[in-house]
Each structure stands twice: as C-alpha cells, then as structure tokens.
Amino acid sequence: MTDTEAAADVPTPGRPQPSGPPASRWSALVARVRRPGTPLGRHLRGLVIGAVIVIALLELVSPFRVSQITTLSYYVVACAGLTLLTGINGQISLGHGALMAVGGYTTALLLPAGLPFLVAILTGAVAAGIVGIIVGAAAAKLHGPYLAGATLALAVGLPGLALAFADTLGGEQGLTVDVPRPPAWFADAHFFLFGSDPSTTQYLAYIGALVAGLVLFLLANLHTSRYGRVWRAVRDDEVAAELAGLRLGRLRVLAFVVSAVCAGLAGGVLALATRLVAPSGFTIVLSLSLIAAVVIGGLGSLTGAVLGSAVIVFLPPLVTGLGARAGLSDVQAAELAPLTYGLVLVLVMIFAADGAAGLVRRLGGRLRRRQGPGTGPPRSGHDAAQESDDAARRTS
C-alpha cells in the first residue's frame, strides 16, 4: 500500500504543485509517463503492479512467509545495487557484505538515540556510500581479479572493526536492535483496508518492500538513463569510452557509490528484520551469496537480481527439507543449499552466462516468434537492442 503512494506522488495535471518546476515541464513529464513505450511509464506500471502483488502476498500468506519476504526484500536491494556495479559497469565486488555491515551497524547505533527508523536506515545508507567513495576510488584503478581480491580483503577485514571497538559495536555478540512498532496511522490504515491490526512482522515486511520497490524503480530508471548507457560503454570498451570524452574514473566511483548506498539500505533493513547486527551475520558467505544471486539471476538485469535473490532466499529451506527427508542430519542438510548454489554458479557460468533472466528472455523470444510477428508487447527499439546486445556479449 505504501508503495502505491510513491506512484501517487507523480503529479497529475489537475493537482496544484506549489513548489514544483513550471507547468510545461510537468506536462512533459506526465506525457512521458502516459506514453506506453517510455521507460519511465513502464517502470511506474511495474512498480504499481509489483506493489499490488506484494500487498496481496503480505496479507494472505503465513507469518513465516511474511518474514521470508522481508529477507527477500533486503537481498533484492543489495543485489540490485550489485548487479548495477558488476553487470552494468563491469566491476566485481566481493565486499558488499561489509558495506551492508556499515549500513546495519549505523542503523543499530542510531535507533536507540530515538531517531525514526527511516532516518536511521537512510543515515546507514549514507555511511555505506561514504565507505563506497573510499573503496570505489581505490577500485576505479583496478580490474578483474585484482578488484575481486581487494574487495574480498574488505569483506574479511572490516568485521574486525566490530571486535576492535567492542565497547561501542558490541564485539562478537553484536548489537540488538529494537524493532519499531507499527505507528498508529499505519495500524489505522491497515485496519481500514484489511479489517485487522498489522503484526510487527507484517510492518517490517512493508518497510522492506517499500525500500525494495523504490530502489528497483530508481535503479530501473538509472539503468535506462544516460548514466546506464555510459556505464555500459565504460564496461564494454574503455578506450572507446575515454576517446568519446567519458571520465572513466569518475563514472566508476559513481557506480560504486550508488551500489554501496543500496548495500547500506539493505544492511539497515537486515538489522530491523533480524533484530541483531553481529560480525557473524556479515561474513564472507553473505558477500559470496550476493554475487551468486546476481550471477544466477543474470548479470546486469534487475529482473535477474530479483530472481537470483528469490533463489538465495527460497532455495535453502527447499533443499534442506529434501536433505532431511533423504536421511541427512539437520546440520548436514543445511549445507546442501550452499553446495547447490556453488554448483549452480559454476554451471551458469559455463552454460548460460546470462543467467535466469537471459533464459526467461530467450524463452519469451521463442514464444513470441512462434506466435508470429506483431503480437508481442510494444517495446522501444533502443531498449530491446541494448538488451539483446548485453545478452550476446555475455554468452559469447
């Protein structure tokens, strides 16, 4: 429901806009939203449809599933940022777990000070962004394996800070997080719409879904904007990009900062959702599972980031259940999930480098061709060309 408010923020011609730009620009914007083929209109429609689906799910499924959706939401936020960095700009990061830790710890430190949780989460995102500037500036000069190693060192080294400053950061035990109660206006609105009081779990899931929806919307626009285009140019051919007058270093740092801010937001939501931030929650395993998610989903695709996150969140209970039924102990069955996605990661790279999103796209293309030309949904030529270009590049 809160997601739809974002859609409602977009002004309509009849609505007065006291502090907005001149009316002519608004009508141009409205025209862009209304025209079916424009990216902005498509993304807004996607946001609204996604919001309706998520709200329906959150109201209908069991509390356990609701908490899984919360988990999914912070994975989606982190993976969307990472896929922008790795898929669009071609910089790998094995250190996003550490950036999530920055966001999570900042949130956990600020909440007891009485700040509203949204302010705390946003501050966490800013803190992660600042770390991102530093890491990104160092990373901009590196490439491929060097960058992977440097960010791996970040993932292993940074949690050490929590032990070094155990007085403030809680050491090995970490910090517990007081989960915000649903405020009165939220409870009233929820009761008005669905006839029941929201549980704290549901409230957290709404926060997570709101953050994920907004991040996906903003990144989708960034993806199709000038920045998305120049980031891809930098990824594909450094020399050509530089000859065209692009400032490589600045663009790389910018991509890293955007990605780090997403990781920080994800860390903040994680802190609320798990009610605890501790070094054991931000290990190298977290960073690697983020990379696994974006690769399995399909590098460079936001749909892929969502699909990959869903694999990382919903696959473990599934295979753990299968393993337990096959007679493995609980501890052993819990290892089946990482085993599976480690193997899937290798297989995806060898056989389908564009991941699940690429698979879906190819299947869709085949279906459309079978139905004959002209029946597919209208798409802007620029966008379709760019996606198939991306896919071709990665499968070659």
Added chain:
Amino acid sequence: MQQFLDLTLSGLSQGAIYAAFALALVLIWRSTRVVNFAQGAMGMFTTYLALLAVDAGWSYWAALLLALGSGLLLGAFIERVVIRPVENGPELNPVIVTLGVFIALQALASLLFGAQYRSFPAPFGLTGLQAGSVNLAITPYGLFTIGAVLVTMIALVALFRFTDLGLRLRASAFNGEVSRLLGVPVGRMLTLGWALAAVVGSLSGLLIAGGELVWPAYMDPLIVYGFVAAVLGGLDSPAGAVIGGVAIGLALSYVSGYAGSEFAGLAALLILVAVLLVRPAGLFGRATVRKV
C-alpha cells in the same frame, strides 16, 4: 626486545605458509591468467582427507603424501572440467567460477566431514626452542614449516629452470599459440600447471593446520593474506610471492602483537590497497603498460 624477537620468529613461520599459498596463486596466474579463489577451499579439502587418513591410523607422513597427491588430482580435475570452458571468455567469468568452486567445496566439506572444530596433528614439537636460558618463539614445527616451503621452492625452481617439462610449462604460459605451433601440448601443460599449484596450495593448508584446529572455513583468512602477498610480490613473480609472503607474515605478526589480532585483516586490506595504488605491478612484477 624479547617481544619483537618473538613476533619476528612467529611471523617468519607464518610468512612461510603465506608464501606457499601465494606461490600457488602465482603459478596459476602465470599459466592461465586466473586468480584461483578456490585455492583455500581446495587446500582445506585435502587437509581433511589427510585428517581422515590420520584417524584411520596412517602416519603423518603418509597422510601428507595422500593430501599432496589428492591436491594434484583435484587441481587437474578443476582446470579440465570447470576452468577450461570459461578460460577465453570475459575476465570476470573465471573469477566467478572459482568462487562457485570455493562455495561448493566448503559446503561439501561440512557435509562430509562435519562443521565442528577438529584438531590436526603436528609431526614435531610445538613448544619453543631454548637458546641458553631464553625461550624462543620458534618451535621445531615452525622450523619444519620453513624448511618444507624452502624445499618446495627449490624443487619448483629446478623443475622450471632445468627440465624440458619446465621449459614447456613456461613456453605455454608465455605464449600458448606459438607453443602449440612448436608442438607443445599446451592444454596438457595448463592442466599440469594447475595440478602443481594445487599441490603447493595443499601443502600450505596442511602446514597451517599442524597443531591447530581445522574447520571448513579455516582457510578463509589465508586466501586474503596469500592474495595480498602475491600482489605485493607482483602476481607474476614466484620469487616475489615468497618474499611477499614473508613480508606479510612479519607485518601481520607485528600488527597482531602490538595492536591486537582483530586488526590483522584490516592491516592486510590497507597493505593491499597501498600496494595497488602506489605500485600496481608489485615489488617484483615486470611493469607492463596496461593493455585495455
């Protein structure tokens, strides 16, 4: 002064292990231009095999040979089966494949051998040597570690310098296409290069485990320290890897001793970033103009 000496000595024996690990990374980097992030997990896996052998009543030395032999096979297998198909693709793909192998091997080890801490035997004493009345921080096992790494290095240098096989290995790493035209079986040489590197990696896994606890993630810090050592040495230079390893061993030993062990990881990160920003080719790397 006593503390400084102690830290130096323990840093040297740790550094020998980092050197071995860095050497394994460098061997693979030279032949296939891949940084093998799965090296730690591979070493961990073979160390667990050695532990199983020791449990079954084998002597330490037989278990050591078993681990090195299985490392050889594992390295060859991984190069042939999963690295070969992605070798000529974009730069990121082999990195991601080795990460997948890393995740899968670690999970497989917890599945097969259990995730709990196990203690690993050491073939020599673990109490400090006496020099007169002063207790030194170097143990007989530490001396064995340094000796084992030195012997391995000398054997590798001999192999690469003085044998036909070494010449073929170097040729296929230097220029695959020309070597192939000259009749060198390049594919087989690359597999062999990975296998040799995996043996050295297994050795480092065994050495760091001796007298300590092993669990499926015990090699994780070593991946970072070994990588930092390899980059410090230039990633291209085996001698640089060894010197880099010893330097990192000493540096981390001083940091842990004087500032606290929780700063070791951060110190490694800072050293790495400093090296990459100031001298990206490392201390001993040939400075090549970066081809984009």
